[in-house]
Amino acid sequence: MVTRWSLMEYVANRYGKVQPVFEEAAKKLQRVKAKEIPLLSLEDDLERVKLRMAREEGEMPIIMERINGGVDFQDSYILEMLSTLSKAVCRITQHGRPIGTGFLISENVIMTNNHVIDRPENAQGMMAEFNYELDSNKNIKKSFSFSLDPDKFFLTSSYTANPEVPYSGLDFTMIAVSEGSQENVPLSTVKPIYLDGVRGKIIKGESCVIIQHPRGMPKKIVLKNTAFFSETRTRIVYESDTLPGSSGSMVVALGTGEIIALHHAGLPRTDSQNRILTRSGAIATASTPDEEIDWIGNEGIKISRIINALKDSALPPGMQAVKERLLHKTTQTQGEINDGRDNREASFNKAPIPVNPEKEQKPKIAMKSSPTSRQDYIFTAINNPKVLGTIAEILKARYGETPLIKLSMPSFAAVDRVELFSLSAPVVGNIEDEARNLSTIPGIINVETDVPLHLNTGKDQKDPDHSIYEGMVEDGYGKFNEDEFLKKYRHERQSIYVQDKTPQYHRKWNWYATAFDSVLADKQVVSPVDKGIRIIQFDTGFTDHAKVQGGFDKDLDMDFVDQDDDATDSFTAGILKHPGHATRTGSLLIGNEVTLIEKNGNSGLLSQFGFQLVPYRICKSVILIRRQQELADALDLCISQRYPIISMSLGLPPTMATAAMAKKAYDAGVIWCCAAGNVVQVVVAPAVYPGTIAVAASNPMDEEWKGSSRGSTVDITAPGEDVYVPIFLEPESNGTPGESFAYGNGTSYATPHVAAAAALWLAKYDDTLSNGEYAGWRKVEAFRKAVDVSARRKNRLPRVGFGHGILDVEKLLKTPPVAPVQLEYAYKNTDQGRLGEVTQAYGEMAKTLWNKIHGWAFGIPRGGQEAYAPDSRELSDYAKMLERTLINESTTSLESGDDVSQETLLELFSKVHQKIESELKK
Structure with a gap:
């Protein structure tokens, strides 16, 4: 014991x-x-x-x-x-000494803790004593005791959790008791309390x-x-x-x-x-x-x-009948709950939902806007024709039209598995309230609104006018800033990558910080091109900047915004436009070594192999993503085409959809390299999820970039502050934009380093990884493990929050995949259903805070540009209630109507984010 x-x-x-x-x-x-x-x-x-x-x-x-x-x-x-319940409770004794409590859960089975009875043989001398209590006169009642009989039934779960043993750590023991007591009182005089396993x-x-x-x-x-x-x-x-x-x-x-x-x-x-x-x-x-x-x-x-x-327990045949009796009430209750729920779900929220579609009931609420006003939703449900048919019928009764339901990622969907679906429906009242209403429909598990979201890409939101190291200014163009860079790292501080170095050296300092210089100088290095390894870039599409000319694959590119096969970045300059983001991040992978541009420097980490990057355009600019469905479409095609690596230098708030997508990519074996995020400090989505490779940013001092997000979900750090990238120069008189370079900041720039490392590692160990034992998620985990083990720990990064150190490609390529049996599934201890529930509950707050932090408002097309006005949407009553319970009374509230400081917004977002992220760590 x-x-x-x-x-x-x-x-x-x-x-x-x-x-x-x-x-x-x-x-x-x-x-x-x-x-x-x-x-x-x-x-x-x-x-x-x-x-x-x-x-x-x-x-x-x-x-x-x-x-x-x-x-x-x-x-x-x-x-x-x-x-009644009390009568089923017993005192457990051993040789007359009290050691614990138990209770009767079937005609002849009691339950207690494993730390009270851990093995059948330890039940020797143990008794279950019932009726040991005081009467109304405070006198001890006459009790009666039954010996334990583990041979008739015994099931236990250790009190310590063992990852190798299913259902360990639950600390319970179910054990049979004899039917007659020492006092000749039959066990049938005690009424059992059957267990109800339904939530x-x-x-x-x-x-x-x-x-x-x-x-x-x-x-x-x-x-x-x-x-x-x-x-x-x-x-x-x-x-x-x-x-x-x-x-x-x-x-x-x-x-x-x-x-x-x-x-x-x-x-x-x-x-x-x-x-x-x-x-x-x-x-x-x-x-x-x-x-x-x-x-x-x-x-x-x-x-x-x-x-x-x-x-799920495997019991001897002689114990099966007892097992069935123990499960009887759970089965019965599940049916009763479903019946009661069918009759009650219609009134769970303010907007009732008819739940008898066969009678074609009319919606009980009127639509508050014209039928042409529509809203996109994303929901999860079992991919089963019967389930989806029921959902569709109820939605038809609700909206008076046949609903448009689509699998968000059809290429990798499976029947009878929880999948992601999109729904376009007429706007009815508050869209967030409507999402909660929809979640009560039988068959729908979780729902969220698919609203426009700002993208996290690297702009210093705290000081938008100070763009000197980001390489971009408010009109979308950049300026050459090497003098400031040298002042910072040669005069004020001495970086080993800058001090006494030529421009052609310090413009490529990121190569030396990650040992790409040594690897790419090795003539024995295996070419990713020879192995057919491709990298997909999720970004704004490509431009014709001379630095990346020929580096983007224009045969395989796709545009998921305009739904065509031309991923060209329209380069629409305007207020808050950031043209060429994919050009800058992509240049770190496929930038030409030689160009005629003045002050040329740096080049793509994979350029010498003739590598081409496959651009998938999922947003018009780095300001806004219209729908998460564009991201889902891109990921679905990536998986179906069996592309092994994604480089994504864009971030979103934690959403139900991004969580589902991250797991989908992981299960398919896609190494999804994601920027950890900028300025908001907490790790953004999809990087925050276990299935992706989250990348934080360092600088030429091998220190943290202060604007980098950090946290326990970060896997690795790579150069991201003051990285030399191509930019466009503002035209002098409505002419063609000029071309140059600047040092920019962001985990956006750190991410391509890890994607390039993944391509080289997959190429070198292609024969080993082609073994079926590394199929699916194991390939991702093999790479994660190799990155962790090989990371350069000699650095000036904080001890926590930046993974295992700075990316070291030379050491990485000397680190072969560990045996498949040594790899652990990243979602092993994650309750996806619970994560979806919490994300749905706090999703409205997360998105609202996120968009406010990034200065977002609804984009209104005007002359081919997007104008931005203050966001006037109020939180729903439900979100206001959650906000009041989440923040201190002294903290400014979003519903106060007052201007909220940047620090307050970040504080509130961090609290909401932590609430959601905590579900990933249980």
């Missing part, structure tokens, strides 16, 4: 890193109790709210009021319900209680300070008091009377080294009494997770 202290240390080490999340949730709970915010504002899991409401009887307003009132009062039947039994803020035998004492129950307030992927966190001996207790949702968790352990507060703290702030030891520990709360294993483990 595990000791009390060992268990506490395990919990502290496992959850110490997410302690701030728990503490923030606890603070919100106190605001709910103080009536500052509604109970439902604690819950960002929309699916859980819908399932919770589906369990209630009555009209939606009454249900909402009842649930919101749950903190203050309960219906009187709760007392009777708790009495929605409780939402955050509602009360839960533990019926327990703390320290082996007569049965106890806590009726105050009992709210569920936070969670992880497998645990819920709640307030209820417990003591040693409470391990294995049932955690009951008062609102539904269902068991929601198996109590596991107390959750202690820790220091930065995950050491357990006392209330006085001292370091606790094994001898510290429980009452002196500084507890955040308690944590229990979600019953839904335990039921999933039971479903």
